[in-house]
Amino acid sequence: MNILDTIIERKKQEILDSKSKISLQQLKESEFFGRTTYSLKETIASKSGIIAEFKRQSPSKGIINNQVSTLEVVSEYEKFGASAVSILTDQGFFGGSFDDILSVRKSVNSPILRKDFMIDEYQFFEAKSMGADVILLIAASLSPNQVSEFTELAHQLDLEVLLEIHTEEELLHINKNIDFVGINNRNLKDFKVDLQHSVNLKNQLPYDILSIAESGIYSEQDFKFLKEKGFDGFLMGEYFMKNENPGNKFSEFIFNVTI
Template identity: 70%
Template sequence: MTILDQIITRKKQEVSYSKSAVPLEQLKDSGFFGRETYSLKQTLKSKSGIIAEFKRKSPSKGVISENADVLDVAKSYKTYGASGISILTDSEFFGGTFDDILKVRNEITIPILRKDFMIDEYQFYEAKSIGADVVLLIAACLSVSQVQEFTDLAQGLGLEVLLEIHTEDELAHYNENVDLVGINNRNLKDFKVDLQHSVNLKNLLPQNTLSVAESGIYSVEDFRFLKKKGFDGFLMGEYFMKNPGEAFDKFINEISS
């Protein structure tokens, strides 16, 4: 089994448990369920274009910043000009929790991406109930019909959709209702990074599709290369998480100079 296979197997177990523990109607009673969401499509155009990520660990890098305070990190990201904040909610593989979004939702006024492995309708109601604005759909673990179904569901709940692809075959998962397309520079099956591969895929997307370069961006040079190639957004986490506030501030200053 690949790491992605292991994650999805575990995720199915987690969702099954959550459904039995917290009924759907209880999620709808959340104080955040009726809030008006922020638009990542809009903030990508008006701010830095960077979706700064909060991530404690990952299967590819191990522990990144185990004791980081999510509220301190989120506030610093917002202060220094992030277009949005991505927060991992997968616990076993990435060290995230729902509480990480709940802690910051009322403290920041930019979009929050719930980054997780969305495989069931129930998870979209979860995302809405904890105050997320955007959800991630990963083509590698969904069928074309699931992406269409989940896109419609998310947007019906007021959530924007970031569809993540990595291969040319996965372009078939795109539909015109998807808000943004993320192209993962890192292969989820073997974790190799290839920026040029992402550029090649971006060039196959329909014209005017908002595109986000995801993962494996480790330098100002990487950022500038992808920006020059026409990417609208940049999802970055590991680069900042060792020293989030200072590293993000320095990066913003360097790309602005």
């Protein structure tokens, strides 16, 4: 199995464990379940366009930064102009947790993307209960029908949907209700990065859909290249998180790409 298959198999067991501990009704009765969500569609153009990510580790890079607090980092992301923040909630492979979102929700007035491997309806109710505003659907782990059904459920819960693709075949997963299409510059099966491949895919998207360049953006030059190619937003994490102070690195980056 490739790494994505391995993650999905483990995720199935995690979901079973979660269901045995917290019922759907308990999720619906949680503090944040009834809150009005923030819209990334509204902030993507009005700020930097960057969805700045909090990520402690990854399967390809190992430990990136596990010495900083979620609240400190995402507060600075917001302060310096992030359109949204992305927070990993996968524990086994990315070192995240639900508490990473719960701990910042009251302090952050920006959209929060729950970054995880969404394969079960239960996870959407989890996302709503922890205060997320946007969820990620990964085409490589879902069928087009699942993407359609999960998008409908997400919208019923007032959550926006970012669909991530990496191949031409995955263009078939796009439907008219998707809020954003993210093109992953990194292949989740072998972790190779190819920015030009992402540009080629973007040119095949429906003309009226918002596009997000995801992952593998390692420099100001990478960012400017993708922006010039017409991407509406940019999901970036490692570039900031590998710094001792991710917030300062984000502030510096924003200054340099906007002068």
